[in-house]
Amino acid sequence: MAEKKKIAPNKNQMPAQDPVERAGNFNEVALGYSEGAAVAEANRCLQCKNEPCRQGCPVEIDIPAFIKLAARRDFKDAIAKLKEKNAMPGVCGRVCPQENQCEKYCTLGKKYEPVAIGRIERYCADWELANGALPQKTCSPNGKKVAIVGSGPAGLTCAADLAKQGYQVTIFEALHIPGGVLMYGIPEFRLPKAVVQAEVQNLKKLGVEIQVNAVVGKFATVDELMGEHGFDAIFIGTGAGLPHFMRIPGENACGVYSANEFLTRTNLMKAYLFPDYDTPLRIGRKVAVLGGGNVAMDAARTALRLGAEESWVVYRRSKNELPARHEEVEHAEEEGVRFKFLTSPTRILYNDDYWVTGMECLQYELGEPDESGRRRPVPIKGSEFTIDVDTVVVAIGQGPNPLVPRTTKGLACNRKGNITADLETGATSLPGIFAGGDVVTGAATVILAMGAGRTAARAIDAYLKGV
């Protein structure tokens, strides 16, 4: 076995639906590895002693160990290894920005393409889904009650960890289906909703109670949950669901959507199946999506699938600065999404019926770098021009929903309205109240939210044992 193995320079390809075909449906784009490809990819791993890849994973999955198991086709143990650190590998394997995380630090990446860690992770998770979930370890009930506000990745992870330790956990979710952005934001073609609901089912098996249709701050405040409702601690994972608008004239015209509305109608309410499902969505011929992040890519790709003839991403910086994942930009381009860089709208034009007819824009150029280190976009005077569009989707970011902070006396927040919480513990300014995920950090990633949920679960356990 001392023989040095020959490394293939490139990742094993993951099959994907044909771009032309997939731009017309909502089925998953990336089809996942076959067993053979997963094993071959796992065999590319060098099993580095110093495990550089692990430091790139926010939850420190034991990457070499799970890959070694996968290479031996021992997927049962591989998934168990993954789940020691990550409650939802099927989600992360699909949506983590791996190129900036685990795979960025992979030794192989110095010379060749890094090991496709995320794809192997996804294979293991899908294997579990196909072969039945592993039994989950639990403790006997300890009699303490914890409330989780919000059922996004942060809340789900926190709930799972606490339930396993014997806490009686209740999740309160405002919408009618649990999952947060995983259900209402990220489209089916990137993250099948069945994958998310399988994770939710696992959670129910752990004894977690999920109360949907429960808006905290409305049916009960955080204080009332601690008081009348008898909870001993609370985790707030309400995410960053408040849509930002451009604040330009014409933005309330018919045909202008926030990305949240556009994606919620499509994903949560399944408007793409109208009239089988009741919720409608009206899409024009030419769609402009404002912004350049993952949300913008998702909206632009969704627009094509809903039948738009042209779908434009309008971004005020250049291609190099696009904050979206490379893979998503590539997929978008393959499907026919087009880009207008260095462009920002100043006004939305509409007709007598108040429907969008176009957008007046300014051309930008890149100036000096700003605080973020990216070159600042500067408008070019007198460069106004109009583009002819009939639907506009605003995807320029989200803030935290103020409902919980506004109704919780003494809960410290920062200027942007994010809840102030200790990043090591999730502790807020109030005893027994913890917070994590997007509501603390601002819009970030699934894996960071999950990490925050896990951190808080640990701190809640310590807090309740200390009380």
Place this chain on the structure above:
Amino acid sequence: MYKILKKEILAPSIKLLEIEAPLVARKALAGQFIILRVQDKGERIPLTIADFDREKGVITCVFQEVGKTTRELGTLDEGDCVRDFVGPLGNPTHIDNYDRVVCVGGGVGVAPVYPIARAMKEAGNEVIGIMGARTAELVFWEDKMRAACSELRVTTDDGSYIRQGFVTDVLREVIEEKGDIALCVAIGPPPMMRAVANLTRKYNLKTVVSLNSLMVDGTGMCGCCRVTVGGETKFTCVDGPEFDGHLVDFDEMARRAVIYKPQEQKALDIYTEKGAQKCQCGCGGE
């Protein structure tokens, strides 16, 4: 699942449901609303809380059948359930002792005005109620309104009951007659609320209206419900649903209300066609 404990047909196409939702009932206040979904593939629709009983844990909704979802809701009977029911959403009406207030309900708007009138009277106000309907058979809750108000005036557009005239005609008379009125609360179809606001503006009478923009989540997450009030964009679901009627851009609201007209029509056509088939074959929709 949320069980229907009581159903009443108040007028042709206007129905009342008492729905079991103890957590909502516990906190519900006049002026707030709920969002419900009839079935798994259904749309989320907002309805105002027309009454609540904290002890029994029930919420009363009164709705008019205008499209697919409200018609489907109307087919449910006592003992049936709605799939989802969330609330209480929105801000409650600001109840205070203003001395004298007018509460105007037009059409199905009588239902949401009722708990407000009652709360205003309980707070010590002299409450003058005005209710209007298109025609006699659409008048409902006259007795309840009479009990909730210090004085009630009823009108019908066609004069088929009590008197002929719009609620604005009655309101003008009340203002002229009484002089000092501190506040007007008006709920009904948007054109009626606009007409009330236009009238009271002339008298400088502060007017609160309850807006019914299209909604999805009802928690401030989507922006579907945005309206312009005093030149600023507001979200009806979290900033409202009540706003200063003199500042609302009713024009914009009316245009945004018909965004999905073609789809709504299509959904209704398919639904009624299915319903018709159901009748013909007698299979009960199987």
